[in-house]
Amino acid sequence: MKVFTTRVIPEEGLALLQRAGITVTQWSDLTEIPAKERIAKCKESDAMLFAGGQKIDRAFMEQCRHLKVISLLSVGYDNVDLKAATELGLQITNTPGVLSNATADSAFLLMQAVARKAFFHHKRILKGEWGFSTPTANLGVDIEGKTLGIWGLGNIGTVMAKRCRAAFGMKIIYNNRHRNEAAEKDLDATFVSFDELLQQSDVISVHTSLTPDTKEKFNAAAFSKMKPSAIFINAARGGVHNEKDLIAALQTGQIWGAGLDVTNPEPMNADNPLLEMPTVAVLPHIGSATIETRNAMSRIAAANVIAALNGKPVPNPVNHLYSL
Ligand SMILES: NC(=O)C1=CN([C@@H]2O[C@H](COP(=O)(O)OP(=O)(O)OC[C@H]3O[C@@H](n4cnc5c(N)ncnc54)[C@H](OP(=O)(O)O)[C@@H]3O)[C@@H](O)[C@H]2O)C=CC1
Ligand SMILES: O=CC(=O)O
Numbered sequence: 001m002k003v004f005t006t007r008v009i010p011e012e013g014l015a016l017l018q019r020a021g022i023t024v025t026q027w028s029d030l031t032e033i034p035a036k037e038r039i040a041k042c043k044e045s046d047a048m049l050f051a052g053g054q055k056i057d058r059a060f061m062e063q064c065r066h067l068k069v070i071s072l073l074s075v076g077y078d079n080v081d082l083k084a085a086t087e088l089g090l091q092i093t094n095t096p097g098v099l100s101n102a103t104a105d106s107a108f109l110l111m112q113a114v115a116r117k118a119f120f121h122h123k124r125i126l127k128g129e130w131g132f133s134t135p136t137a138n139l140g141v142d143i144e145g146k147t148l149g150i151w152g153l154g155n156i157g158t159v160m161a162k163r164c165r166a167a168f169g170m171k172i173i174y175n176n177r178h179r180n181e182a183a184e185k186d187l188d189a190t191f192v193s194f195d196e197l198l199q200q201s202d203v204i205s206v207h208t209s210l211t212p213d214t215k216e217k218f219n220a221a222a223f224s225k226m227k228p229s230a231i232f233i234n235a236a237r238g239g240v241h242n243e244k245d246l247i248a249a250l251q252t253g254q255i256w257g258a259g260l261d262v263t264n265p266e267p268m269n270a271d272n273p274l275l276e277m278p279t280v281a282v283l284p285h286i287g288s289a290t291i292e293t294r295n296a297m298s299r300i301a302a303a304n305v306i307a308a309l310n311g312k313p314v315p316n317p318v319n320h321l322y323s324l
Contacts, residue, residue: 013298110259149201
């Protein structure tokens, strides 16, 4: 049995595949595998393991119907045409749960970096601009006791809420499509409408998946309803906010700051005005990028491949989610 991986995967997942007697071929180049090459590799393989957000569309999958599984090394599957996959009988799997802590930690880090303008100060020091500090200079804002609004209180959103409650005694409000009663009980979280979330939050942290419903939900209309002191955090997908509208909201003081682990497009251009703003912090989509977490993700992605190649039920299917 043969699996092709579109990026070099962490050691632990690789070892699991090899121990299961599967021949692993990896795309070791640091650039994205070209589309033609990807089809050629698919034709030689029984399974594919995808890392990164490369589009997996109907045209590609029509040529790869023989695959026993397309195993994603990610929890997000917005890059896959799930409807087409299911119609073509292709199993798609993901790696939920194990990356929730690391990803929430990146949102937590961004929240504090924005509140204290940490990235801006770091850039100034690099430029030799330590400067003369006065009691009214270099001021950020406190987080303690403020209201955190989570949009998408699922696995990652719940960890972010826990962290913020434990560290800063934040009051938690949230908006989902469905109420999360367990989190309401555990975190004393209050379900609010989307507009109430915008109006009441001091920090809004986005943790929804990217879907037609969530696409560019944070646009001019949404930013105009937020507090001028609000911090916007997005560690989900860049497509959930409209970048032009975010820039305008920051420039006109409609909101105070923004922390982004995800941008649209990725990578962000180095001349993007967001990178020059004192109350903005940007990370290059590193939410799950810790040694422990990426190894855990690779073990799960490998387990999905091994199950599929052995004709067993895959542990983490996502096909059923396309109709939700
Ligand atoms: N920055 C990074 O590196 C990473 C980013 N991610 C992103 O984070 C996302 C969330 O991951 P995870 O927490 O594991 O997923 P979950 O499925 O556990 O949580 C997603 C949440 O979003 C809610 N949601 C979905 N659609 C809507 C909507 N239209 N309006 C309001 N809420 C909605 C869901 O609740 P309900 O359906 O009840 O409304 C659910 O609570 C991933 O899809 C991925 O895109 C993930 C890992 C790393
Ligand atoms: O963005 C990362 C993911 O796991 O989804």
